[in-house]
Amino acid sequence: MRECPYRSIAHISDQLLVSSHSILRSFVSSHKSDVYRCYSTFESTDTTLPYACSYSHGAKNGGRPLIAVATEQGSLIVVNTLKRRDWDYEPQRTTYQPHNNGVFDVQWSNDDSLLTTASGDKSIRVSSVETQKSLYVLRGHSGTAKCVVWDPTHDDLLSSGGRDGSICVWDLRLNSSQNAENKTSVLSPVLVIPAAHGQDTSKGRKKKVLPLPKSVTGLIYPNSQPHGLISSGSSDGILRFWDLRLPTAIPNGKGSNKTAKSAVAPVSLSMLDPTIMNGTRRPRGITSLAMGAGPTAGLIFASGADSHLHTYSLPFLMPLGSYGHPNMRISSFYVQVAVSPCGRWLASGSSDKDGSMFLFDVSNASRTFVSPSTRSAPAWLPNGVQLQGQKGEISAVDWAEDMIASCADDHTVRIWRPDVEVYKKCIAEPEEQRWNWSWSTQGHA
Numbered sequence: 001m002r003e004c005p006y007r008s009i010a011h012i013s014d015q016l017l018v019s020s021h022s023i024l025r026s027f028v029s030s031h032k033s034d035v036y037r038c039y040s041t042f043e044s045t046d047t048t049l050p051y052a053c054s055y056s057h058g059a060k061n062g063g064r065p066l067i068a069v070a071t072e073q074g075s076l077i078v079v080n081t082l083k084r085r086d087w088d089y090e091p092q093r094t095t096y097q098p099h100n101n102g103v104f105d106v107q108w109s110n111d112d113s114l115l116t117t118a119s120g121d122k123s124i125r126v127s128s129v130e131t132q133k134s135l136y137v138l139r140g141h142s143g144t145a146k147c148v149v150w151d152p153t154h155d156d157l158l159s160s161g162g163r164d165g166s167i168c169v170w171d172l173r174l175n176s177s178q179n180a181e182n183k184t185s186v187l188s189p190v191l192v193i194p195a196a197h198g199q200d201t202s203k204g205r206k207k208k209v210l211p212l213p214k215s216v217t218g219l220i221y222p223n224s225q226p227h228g229l230i231s232s233g234s235s236d237g238i239l240r241f242w243d244l245r246l247p248t249a250i251p252n253g254k255g256s257n258k259t260a261k262s263a264v265a266p267v268s269l270s271m272l273d274p275t276i277m278n279g280t281r282r283p284r285g286i287t288s289l290a291m292g293a294g295p296t297a298g299l300i301f302a303s304g305a306d307s308h309l310h311t312y313s314l315p316f317l318m319p320l321g322s323y324g325h326p327n328m329r330i331s332s333f334y335v336q337v338a339v340s341p342c343g344r345w346l347a348s349g350s351s352d353k354d355g356s357m358f359l360f361d362v363s364n365a366s367r368t369f370v371s372p373s374t375r376s377a378p379a380w381l382p383n384g385v386q387l388q389g390q391k392g393e394i395s396a397v398d399w400a401e402d403m404i405a406s407c408a409d410d411h412t413v414r415i416w417r418p419d420v421e422v423y424k425k426c427i428a429e430p431e432e433q434r435w436n437w438s439w440s441t442q443g444h445a
Helices: 021-025 420-428
Strands: 027-030 035-037 050-055 066-071 076-080 094-096 103-108 114-119 123-128 134-139 145-150 157-162 167-171 177-179 184-187 191-193 216-220 228-233 240-243 286-291 299-304 308-313 318-323 337-339 345-348 356-361 385-388 394-400 403-408 412-418 437-439
Touching: 021 356, 021 385, 027 385, 027 420, 050 394, 050 403, 050 412, 066 103, 066 394, 076 114, 114 145, 114 157, 123 145, 123 157, 145 216, 157 216, 167 228, 228 286, 286 337, 299 337, 337 394, 345 394, 356 394, 356 403, 385 437, 420 437
Parallel strands: 050 103, 103 145, 134 184, 216 286
Antiparallel strands: 027 412, 027 437, 035 412, 050 066, 066 076, 076 094, 103 114, 114 123, 123 134, 145 157, 157 167, 167 191, 177 184, 216 228, 228 240, 286 299, 299 308, 308 318, 337 345, 345 356, 356 385, 394 403, 403 412
16 A cells, blocks of 8 residues: 655544645646547547556556556557656557457456456456466356456456356366467356346336346455455445355366356345435446545445445445535446545546546545434535546546546546646646646535
């Protein structure tokens, strides 16, 4: 866990952290050196939509800021977003094609040597960063693979969630079949949790509809629960905790690659659904999960389709409160949420078409409490900052040290960095500086 770049911000006497709202306001982005276009791998089009992005672990710890961007076409773009001068050339990027369908999630392995991707082709792939070759194809979902996460304590274990409603657990150490054409290992899951968030049994207007599993939208391995897995779903704000220390999680025989299906029930669920605490008439789904760090360790942040960012505490998944902004809209399951490496700041995309990303100071999130008796939460807290510099929906966001990336429907990835001097110049000379920079709009206070 890295310290925040502004070390002069100290604890006050009662251990509450001083608000860093002014720091969040200082994030700016250069039109010349901070914008990366997502070029197409198909001859029929010039550019493609970025669906997901992820900074390497090294980038989050102050190393080379490599970001992996996953696209609508199934390609991966890896680029170094190190700060450069306006006249410097963009660093050479690496582009390769692990899938031929959209990639909805991309994650770096614990040592940054591998990238795993979840795709609309129903598969998970694990690729070498060095060679750009697919090493493993993980097949077990019957629908779009929506999310994937590495086990932080085991380099060979990972889990995925899909539109088919299932959670699959994978072990790369198992024997596998092999694709003779490209020598890629094909694996089946060692554990399957079907209908992890239940089934939709609603009826149509004219006839009955067969029950369909509710999509799994997010997965987290909690740091304090090394054998646990937390999941979110598309139908409500209830998180579920799963204990993976089960007999069915063990392969059937040494070196076996047979799928172990499980009827396991979650160990615990959220006590309350925070998506119905802000005036909405019905539950709304969760679009993304992020784990806290530093002052927010032990907390989980979730972007809700009710246009709020909800906070849950471990180990009982108690909702603590909600963050929001009057201009933030979350109506798409592409919108993601991310926590800064220092654990103090939260970023979210937005479904609005004006290209806005929102930043929040969440360093005191653990001190917010929602009483079960009142079932109410703050509509939004007074530290939201709106950054506007792209067009269309902002879907994926992620942090490295001293920077944050945002992916937009205008086929660009934009990098934002804190720079007080540039921000002051933009405020003093807005008409002149708008040709060179994007900066925050008026934050809600």
